[in-house]
Amino acid sequence: MLLSTVELFLPIVLAITLLYLLSMNMDNAFHFNNDAVQSLLLEMGQQRTTKSLFDLVVSKLSQFKHISLVRIWLKAKGDVCSECLVADECYDKNSCLHLVASAGKSIYNDSEDWSRINGAHKRFPLGARKVGHIAATGEPVVVPSIEEDSKWIAHPEWAKKEGIKGFAGQPMLFQGEVLGVLAVFTLSELTPQVLDVLRIIANHAASTLANAEAFEKISQLKKQLEGENEFLRKELSNTSSYGRFIGKSAALQHVFKQIELVAATDANVLILGESGTGKELVAREVHARSQRKNKPLIKVNCASISRELFASEFFGHTRGAFTGAVSHREGLFAAAHTGTLFLDEIGEIPIEYQAQLLRVLQEREYQRVGEEQTRTVDTRIIAATNKNLHLEIEKGNFREDLYFRLNVFPIVVPPLRERPEDIEPLANYFLARCLENMNRPSRQFSSEHIQQLMEYRWPGNVRELQNIVERFAISSNAESNHLELPNASGALQEKNASSDVSHNHERLFTEQEVKQLQIENTKRALERCNWKIYGPNGAAELLGIKATTLATRIKKYNLAK
Structure with a gap:
């Protein structure tokens, strides 16, 4: 967000106005301390994240002697409509007010936690109650004396018990738009001068909020760019020496047609084929012909990620989330945001982590390790494997629901x-x-x-x-x-190739060569029987040996499909 010169100097103008108000002679019971408010304004202008800004405002205001409770709500998209306690008063159904910061202290019960933001008032529909009315109209709601006017107080008995005398709710206005609401409950009646100060603080908070959101966006884009550059550098070093398909066979032409069909959509693609057939090249071609072609294509070999670091690699982590996490890290999904994530060897993902991947595919949401904040992601998934996933499902090594989520459009790459x-x-x-x-x-x-x-x-x-x-x-x-x-x-x-000379003399094999022949012969038998070991038409029957002998040989030579 680029701010004009007027907008940049707005905090200075507000500060000057505020100093004038503070310099006025106030004999009322409640007035703001000059130095404390100046310090708050300066600190607000230095905040670079929305969370730090909100926490600062509510914590500093709640420290004033006559303020009991301070809260900030922000306008955002509706997210918990099904469990909202005031859903029947909501007419928008798209956006509402989210409680983002709260601070204060009960004089009646010291054990009450007034910093919670997930309580009964965590959401307010626009237009509902006093807070929703402020956001909907852009006009403040002020109750100078609750004893004389309590129509805006939802729980008068609570106010009486806590000694609450006044309430002020100020819209947080920036460029004519209501960004949120700043509300305070006071232990003394409110004066016009105090209300003016609160209005300036609210507007200053809105201006600083706009700046903080801009800084957060810049920081997010910077991290994403750094992540993309890191992955692109790795990709350049690992790029295959061929950059396009070479061939004229009917089987390859069929693959081309499938790529053209699916590339223009956002459907998930599952590429199947033996090792070395060019599955990664198919993924690159799908991405290159898609609407995301100018966005990053991030490749990850799932077999190369250790179980312990799976969540961190895919979703990222915060500093201190685990031993060795010395800094924040963006994961693969963050790096591939708005682009394509190519999951090579998808069949190698441990079964215990497949549910996390399924959640991202279904909900487009994830959480970094060590963080409670839910992040949204817009990423197209292309997966590839040389395994028979149906067989892996039967063995319990692969989730069937994940398979169906990935297998929206399968492309089979034929062997050479x-x-x-x-x-x-x-x-x-x-x-x-x-x-x-x-x-x-x-x-x-x-x-x-x-x-x-x-x-x-x-x-x-x-x-x-x-x-x-x-x-x-x-x-x-x-x-x-x-x-x-x-x-x-x-x-x-x-x-x-230039000589037809043949050698007819018999050749002797070394022990190592005999062993290698046995390995290759066993592998061919297993592949011919689709790795069926026991029973009729099994590999053991084909080789003329006992099934137990074949199983021992497979284990001895560490053979795998």
Whole structure:
């Protein structure tokens, strides 16, 4: 919020007027102390947050001898309409007055807490009761003597018990708009001079409130920008060497159509596919074609976040929230506000934290660790996984309601072996990029090389292809033309594409190679049976071994789907 010169000097004008009023001779029982009010005005102007401003005003005013209770309400969006005690008097249904600060002390019961802001008067509809009337009309309500005029007092017996003599409610006006209401209950009757001072304090509070809100907004934007920059720097360092889709297969064209369909909406997207198929690239394309394309795309690998730091990483934390929290931190959702949050490997989120994520997706609200304030967020979610989430739900590792919330629009990225037409253009693209980065002459793969690549099964998909091409680019030169592909054991095999020489002599395997062959053979059997171990058509039956033996082998080699 940019303030004009007049607005900037308004507090000075108010202070001068206030000093004039204070300098007037007051013989009444209740008058403000000159030095105390000057100190309050100066401190108000130094506040940079709304909370600190409100707490300062009510605490300082409540310290005056003849003031019993001070409260501040602010106009805000209605939030607890279903439990509001005066809901039947509310005609707006959109906004109301929120109690944001309270201070005072009972002379009848020392144990009463008058600083609570969640009591019976925490909300007032506009126009209802004296406080709502002030906000709706912009006019003050003053009861100089409650004994003579008690129509504005909801609980006269309370006022009598506490010795309350007067009430003054002042609208907090800024640029002609009512921002809230400042109300005081006094132990002595009110005079015109005291009311003038309260009016100036209320207007000064409104002016300072506008400044504080502007500072808070600037601080919020600064933190968000810092968070975006941090994540963007990480993204730049981790960006894949390819920046767009390469290929012409029908399977890839189908993915393009799905991206075009969903990109323009705000629907959640779940990207499914094996590791290395390019799920992150699909997420980037969805974001780039969306209305949020000029906002941040924040990526997080859910498998890399420890259980202890899950809430802090996603939602942020306040200083001192836990050991090691030496400063405030914005989380992933705050950094992705108005943009897109890409949750890679969503199936790795611990089951005990999935409810927190579900709440954000449903309510668009979250709380930072160590903070009670509820924050709202506007973020599009794109999730990705190489796991079978249906199977994870059956195992109790993934919440079904979270799955349905994420799976609004699924996109299945086909493995490279199911789109062999894309292997040649991908291989030549990666090769050109690698040679360019190494300042080597450009070249393309020969037909023999392409045949080798087409015959390979590509368990690592596009990522594996990229690695093999990079290795070829590094090792190849004018005298060498070898393309290395992993064999069944996972070890690299070297084949000379320019030579048809075959080696017919039998080869011996080392113990390590035999072990690796057993691992690869077991994994292929498990994948063929969709990791079914026991019973008919299970992997144990396919391998010709007992199911218990297979289970032991899986545990021994730490095999996982």
